[in-house]
Amino acid sequence: MKKIIALLLALVMVLGLAACGGTETTETTEAAAGTEAAAGTEAAAGTEAAAAANYDGVELTMWSMWSSGEPQATVIEEAAAAFGEATGATVNVEFKGRELNQILTASLEAGEKIDIFEDDQSRISQVYVDYTADLTEMAEAAGYVGYPALNDRVVELAGYLNSIVEQPQVGGIFYDKDAFAAAGIESEPTTWAEFLEVCQQLKDAGIAPLALDTAYTNFTFYYHLVRHLGEDGVKELALNGGWSDSEGAVAAAQEIADLVSAGYLVEGAPDEYPSSQNKIGMGQAAMIVLANYVTAEVNSTMGVEINWGLFNYPAVDGGADNTCIYGGANSLAVSSYSENQQAAFDFIMFLTTGEWDQKMADTAAQIPADPSNVCNSLPGAIETLSAGENLMSWCDSINANPDLMSSFKTLTAELYEGKITTGADFCAAMDALY
Amino acid sequence: MKKNKTMIFLFILPTILTLLITYVYPVIRTVVMSFFKVESLTSTTADWSFYGLSNYGKVLTSTTFLTSMQNMLLIWIVGGIITLALSMLMAVVLTSGIRGAKFFRAAIYMPNIISAVALATMWIQYIFNYDYGLLNNLVTALGLERVKWLGTDAKFWAMMGAFIFGSVGYYMLIFISGIEGIPADLYEAATLDGATKVDQFSKITLPLMKGIIKTTITFWSINATTFFLWSKMFSPIDTEASTIVPVIYLYDMVFGGKGVSVRDAGAGAAVGVLLTLIIIAIYAVMNLLLKDSDLEY
Structure with a gap:
């Protein structure tokens, strides 16, 4: 009898263990x-x-x-x-x-x-x-x-x-058209110089030009860096170093340092996601460098319907790739x-x-x-993406050296914080990582 | 009583099998993997190529790994001292017979029953918020400039502060259970002999709590080396150097992420082995420094 009870107990233990594993927890x-x-059925066959x-x-x-x-x-x-x-x-x-x-x-x-x-x-x-x-x-x-x-x-x-595309994304500078109108801006900037003029006009109108969250400082600077060097050029630097010797890298970082010192970032930026991007919904900031999902996020979080517009990241002087779009x-x-x-x-x-x-x-x-x-x-997004022959990735060139990712992110955050004040300092900090 | 070896074997078989399959095998596989060039964590051994100590060399010369180790050490040492000291202080106060001890005990422990994700979100989105956060409201009420609590300079310490807030209650309970195990007559006798509260703490409580302190330091060491969630919460989307810890470094290396297609499970395994060695070393040093109390009470 004892043996039977013991065997039954052993069986219960085994079954108990078996029951603990293998259960699909995902919703099906x-x-x-x-x-x-x-x-x-409202939506018919595709x-x-x-x-x-x-x-x-x-x-x-x-x-x-x-x-x-x-x-x-x-x-x-x-x-x-x-x-x-x-x-x-x-x-x-x-x-x-x-x-x-x-x-x-x-x-x-x-x-x-x-x-x-x-x-x-x-x-x-x-x-x-x-x-x-x-x-x-x-x-x-x-x-x-x-x-x-x-x-x-x-x-x-x-x-x-x-693979077949299911949710396409397009990146660039998303802006509040009403804020542009309030500042008297009639056309979208196409060059860095024009972009800085737009920033100044917005600032003069009492609207902070640019929102930025720390979560996206790497992407925002990556866009600027790719303008100067192209994705291949950035990848070369990411893998082998030599940032300080790259005129394009130094110039890119310097231009961002100048943008920050000119006071073109909204107060608190770079802030913790999504605090800064929400300021567009509050009417405190006008633009953000990101992908199209920012429009839905801001609208839904802030309960507003921003009159969104999109233009490609401005071209820079002597840039290696002035046309690519994320x-x-x-x-x-x-x-x-x-x-x-x-x-x-x-x-x-x-x-x-x-x-x-x-x-x-x-x-x-x-x-x-x-x-x-x-x-x-986002009216115009399909046309922008369809016309894009030269697509930029999401920081793939930097991420080709995974060891660099987190430091690059923190250094770009420091650049936008104004803690790094020159392009040379930024590049020296990057070189120190190798 | 006659022992039935077959029955004993049958009873322990499920446990042994579970231990072998879910613990011993992964440990051995991870250690072996750390000496091979392996891209995918679950690839077959046919896809592995011997790499010697190169994974360890890669990891130990990586600036990012060294930064993550530095952050982990700060969490372990600075965070540990603050957390355990605060926990001990509160445990001593709450076992000293003050009024409302039960309420305070529950209140201090409460962060432990709240999801760490919710807790971290509260800290990030409310307490540390630049525009309307609790801390900046206090700062501006004092007539000072607002502070960027989550800027690159302060983010690590903000994360550690939030983590300590959520940890103190847990260690406090352990200390309370230890203190309550010490016979009250020892304190009565000491009081009669004229010992002050400080004397009682240093001459009675601390020596008799050696075993408990050793346990809490071990627990804290494991918490510090496996620190993950808070770092993820404080650096969403992509990892930041200011909050990176070795487990995040390992995770990024093994799984990649947004825009990251380079994976290195071999180097990730090396990080795992190094972390295990660190925990073993800490435990060994602890055993040397803090011998179990030979006092009986």
């Missing part, structure tokens, strides 16, 4: 064919081809970087249900949240059941490239165009088209081992083109992935 939405949730296919019995698993309840997640859920209704496929969407990139590599390496996954385009092109399907032929067959510059960069980095994206990829790559691709098309894309753009206040749609949150 099963959007099976015919689900009532397909009620998101592409006719995708909607016309018959995928009865096909089950797709998508790992999303959004969290359940976010606007993007809601649209994806509805689109998955609608796709199921139109094609017979079942799309299981697992919302993993922003930390998805911590588990994605391991999961792909382990061959976990993932047909579609979502992440930063640059990471998909470089980090997960060994586990992504080549979408080139499927994209051609579907007549996919998207934003050529973004797609070209994917091909350049990955060797083939391994462009990036969260994109969708199909795993190389997916058994239903065509169905997965069709769902991606369904989500990123036509009415579902328009719905995503309107719901999440973002730029449509389909350039034939309308960007209601």
